[in-house]
Amino acid sequence: MAINYKNDTPINYDIVSRIIEDSGLKDLSRATIREIVGLVNKISAASGVKFIRMEMGVPGLKPSNIGINAEIEALKNGVASDYPMLDGVQILKDETSKFVKMFMDVEVKPESCIPTVGSMQGGYASFMLVGAIDKKKDTCLFLDPGFPVQKQQMSIIGNKYESFDVYNYRGEKLKEKLESYLSSGSINSIIYSNPNNPSWICFTEEELQIIGELATKYDVIVIEDLAYFAMDFRKDLSKPGQAPFQATVAKYTNNYILMISSSKAFSYAGQRVGMVVFSDALYHRKYDGLKDRFNTEELGYTFVQRLLYALSSGTSHSAQYALAAMLKSANEGTYNFVEEVREYGERAHKAKKLFTDNGFEIVYDKDINEPIADGFYFTIAYPGISSGELLNDLMYYGIGAIALITCGSNSSSGLRACVSQIKNDQFSDLEFRLKKFKEHHS
Numbered sequence: 001m002a003i004n005y006k007n008d009t010p011i012n013y014d015i016v017s018r019i020i021e022d023s024g025l026k027d028l029s030r031a032t033i034r035e036i037v038g039l040v041n042k043i044s045a046a047s048g049v050k051f052i053r054m055e056m057g058v059p060g061l062k063p064s065n066i067g068i069n070a071e072i073e074a075l076k077n078g079v080a081s082d083y084p085m086l087d088g089v090q091i092l093k094d095e096t097s098k099f100v101k102m103f104m105d106v107e108v109k110p111e112s113c114i115p116t117v118g119s120m121q122g123g124y125a126s127f128m129l130v131g132a133i134d135k136k137k138d139t140c141l142f143l144d145p146g147f148p149v150q151k152q153q154m155s156i157i158g159n160k161y162e163s164f165d166v167y168n169y170r171g172e173k174l175k176e177k178l179e180s181y182l183s184s185g186s187i188n189s190i191i192y193s194n195p196n197n198p199s200w201i202c203f204t205e206e207e208l209q210i211i212g213e214l215a216t217k218y219d220v221i222v223i224e225d226l227a228y229f230a231m232d233f234r235k236d237l238s239k240p241g242q243a244p245f246q247a248t249v250a251k252y253t254n255n256y257i258l259m260i261s262s263s264k265a266f267s268y269a270g271q272r273v274g275m276v277v278f279s280d281a282l283y284h285r286k287y288d289g290l291k292d293r294f295n296t297e298e299l300g301y302t303f304v305q306r307l308l309y310a311l312s313s314g315t316s317h318s319a320q321y322a323l324a325a326m327l328k329s330a331n332e333g334t335y336n337f338v339e340e341v342r343e344y345g346e347r348a349h350k351a352k353k354l355f356t357d358n359g360f361e362i363v364y365d366k367d368i369n370e371p372i373a374d375g376f377y378f379t380i381a382y383p384g385i386s387s388g389e390l391l392n393d394l395m396y397y398g399i400g401a402i403a404l405i406t407c408g409s410n411s412s413s414g415l416r417a418c419v420s421q422i423k424n425d426q427f428s429d430l431e432f433r434l435k436k437f438k439e440h441h442s
Contacts, residue, residue, distance in 0.1 A: 008440070009397060010436060011396055023042075028391040028392050029412075030388070030405070030406065031391075032148065033149075036055045037055055040395075043395060049398050051399065052398060052426055052429065052430050053422070054351075054400050054417040054418050057264070058420060060344075060419075060422070061420075062267060064267070064340070067262075067271075079321070080317065080318060082317060083313060084115075084316075086305065086314045088113070088115040088314075089324065090110070093110035093113045093114075093115075095327040098327070099260075099327045103245060104248050104250065108279065109280050112280050112300065114276045114277075114278075114303065115320050116276050116315055117273070117315050118261065119261040119263070121272075122276040123150055123259060124157075124311070126259070126303075127189075132293045133221075133287040133289045134188060137186055139160040139186045139187050140154060141161070142408060143164070144164060144166060144407065144408030145165060145404060146192065146197065147193060147225070150225075165408065166192070167409075168410075170207065171204070175210045175214065178190075178214050183218070190211060190220055190222045191223045192224065192225065193227060194224060197377060197416075198379060199363070199377070200372055201364055202373060208252060211252070212252025212253035213252055216253045221257060222255060224258050226246065226248075226261070229265040230265060230337075231264070231341060231345075232375070233374060237338055238336050238339055240333050254279040257276060257282070258277040259277075260276075262274055262323050264341065266323070271318075271322060272319065278300055278303075282299060285298070286298050344419055347419040347420075347422055348375055348419045349374040350427055351422060351427070354431050354434055355417075358437065359382060359383070359441070359442070360380045361382070363379035363381050364378075376419065377416055377419070378417055379411075379414050379417070380401070380414065380415050380417055381414045385413060386413055393441070394415075394437070397434075397436060399430070399434075401417050
């Protein structure tokens with residue numbers, strides 16, 4: 001950054017410079033989320049200045065008492081001493097099946113609904129599963145940008161993957177682009193989040209139909225990450241059993257695995273519980289590739305009895321009752337979980353305006369022709385500054401973020417900003433810091 005302003009930054013210039021240098025991170029655009037978190041923690045501790053934390057997507061709202069009370073009751077009833085069934089407690093499976101019907105208008109049987117230790121484990125196990133179904137199909141396809149850790153999981157497993165930034169292939173363009181990969185015969189799965197982390201784009205029904213129909217045509221499995229369930233706040237998705245519903249590829253193919261997280265929509269991240277939902281047809285489908293590797297043929301059985309058993313012997317017993325209670329209340333219309341998290345959209349609206357008023361641009365700004373929704377994340381860039389340099393400079397102003405490059409984005413200048421940890425009393429401070437940034441970088 002410009003040396004002329006080193007005595008005028010919100011955080012002491014020398015402290016920030018020293019800690020960045022000591023970190024050994026030569027290019028912050030390549031730093032992981034956790035590496036940026038560690039850097040921010042050190043700078044904040046050394047300087048005594050509180051950061052505007054926008055680098056990590058963690059819930060910024062209190063969890064519902066519905067879940068807490070149900071979990072406490074389960075613990076009092078002694079579940080802590082019992083191993084949970086690998087495929088989940090029945091009440092959770094039942095309520096998940098109802099939830100998918102009520103909020104997605106999709107029918108699945110309870111047996112096809114499996115709890116996992118968060119969507120992180122759900123994804124990890126799903127990636128292992130799809131990588132073994134057919135030796136000829138050895139590659140996963142990411143519709144980027146996406147959650148960086150999922151590719152890290154692929155690397156740990158040893159799975160091959162390909163990816164492309166979907167932003168320039170929206171609408172009908174998506175079909176030709178997807179077929180260019182699927183026609184090779186090597187793709188076993190398509191993976192994306194919707195709403196998208198980090199860009200917050202949301203696939204349209206037309207796009208989901210394209211994905212679903214091609215998945216059927218080329219016999220690949222779609223892994224749909226619904227970590228931000230019903231958080232497209234441009235629509236009211238909060239009414240159980242009433243349209244509009246959470247958009248999903250499950251309307252257009254039976255080759256789907258849905259990952260439904262409790263972390264963001266229910267602010268229950270700490271208890272590490274989520275649901276993996278298979279179509280009934282896929283759950284019972286048999287693959288020779290699974291038999292070769294796991295000595296079982298049926299996909300759902302393999303997921304539960306081979307992968308989840310080996311990974312964790314099931315999901316936290318008490319947390320399953322917490323999630324079951326929250327889903328039950330949502331299904332019955334007594335708990336409006338969407339209204340609870342709508343605050344994220346309000347924070348994003350305020351924060352985006354502060355950034356754009358001070359010279360920043362929104363990188364992913366449209367869903368085809370419609371302005372992007374205000375939600376958990378948004379994306380920013382500053383003209384003429386690369387993402388690594390921008391991340392580096394923002395440290396002096398006490399603002400954390402991560403580079404879009406790490407998410408598979410084509411943008412070499414963009415950053416992901418998360419609003420979940422910004423408190424209402426921090427917006428005036430954010431405005432001051434951004435004005436100072438603009439002053440120094442004009």
